[in-house]
Amino acid sequence: MTHTWYSVKIPSLGSVVWLFCLLAPCWPCGAPGRNDLLLCRSCGHEVALGSSASFVHSPLALSHRNVSVLGGGRVPVQLLENPQGYRFEVVTFRVAHVHKHWPADSRFTWYPGYSWTVATCPQCSMHLGWAFQPSSWPEMVTEQQFESSEETFVALVIDRLLQENFASALLMTPKSFRS
Ligand SMILES: [Zn+2]
Numbered sequence: 001m002t003h004t005w006y007s008v009k010i011p012s013l014g015s016v017v018w019l020f021c022l023l024a025p026c027w028p029c030g031a032p033g034r035n036d037l038l039l040c041r042s043c044g045h046e047v048a049l050g051s052s053a054s055f056v057h058s059p060l061a062l063s064h065r066n067v068s069v070l071g072g073g074r075v076p077v078q079l080l081e082n083p084q085g086y087r088f089e090v091v092t093f094r095v096a097h098v099h100k101h102w103p104a105d106s107r108f109t110w111y112p113g114y115s116w117t118v119a120t121c122p123q124c125s126m127h128l129g130w131a132f133q134p135s136s137w138p139e140m141v142t143e144q145q146f147e148s149s150e151e152t153f154v155a156l157v158i159d160r161l162l163q164e165n166f167a168s169a170l171l172m173t174p175k176s177f178r179s
Pocket residue numbers: 040041042043044045121122123124125126
């Protein structure tokens with residue numbers, strides 16, 4: 001797969017824009033069946049499916065908002081703040097293709113009862129979010145243990161993702177511009 005759009009600058013592309021395409025088939029999405037694929041914004045690595053978004057409530061969330069998407073779906077977004085005061089808008093997913101940096105840490109967790117690891121892009125190592133596992137688990141588990149459990153989830157920072165077909169559509173030349 002070639003991702004010739006990597007170098008495209010999207011200066012004002014906010015999270016709301018890509019969320020329009022997160023879950024539902026819609027304009028400007030094209031290829032059926034791939035229109036909810038979410039990519040690492042830095043390198044284009046395939047990270048998650050919008051359809052695998054699964055809301056996990058954090059009692060520490062500063063705010064919630066449900067973003068409507070075309071087709072009737074809604075994506076819950078939570079605003080969270082880390083101990084250093086940095087704020088992140090995250091969407092939680094049942095599964096995501098990210099590199100998890102064990103050992104897990106139970107301190108400063110946004111989800112009581114769950115320990116976290118930093119989650120990075122497997123391809124470019126960009127920080128994409130955090131992976132959560134029950135605090136009762138050992139700090140070190142295998143990828144297979146994490147993936148096969150129903151109790152684990154991944155929180156991804158929404159502005160570090162890009163929806164694939166929206167990205168592709170940015171390179172389409174409007175008919176009116178063609179000679
Ligand atoms: Zn990446």
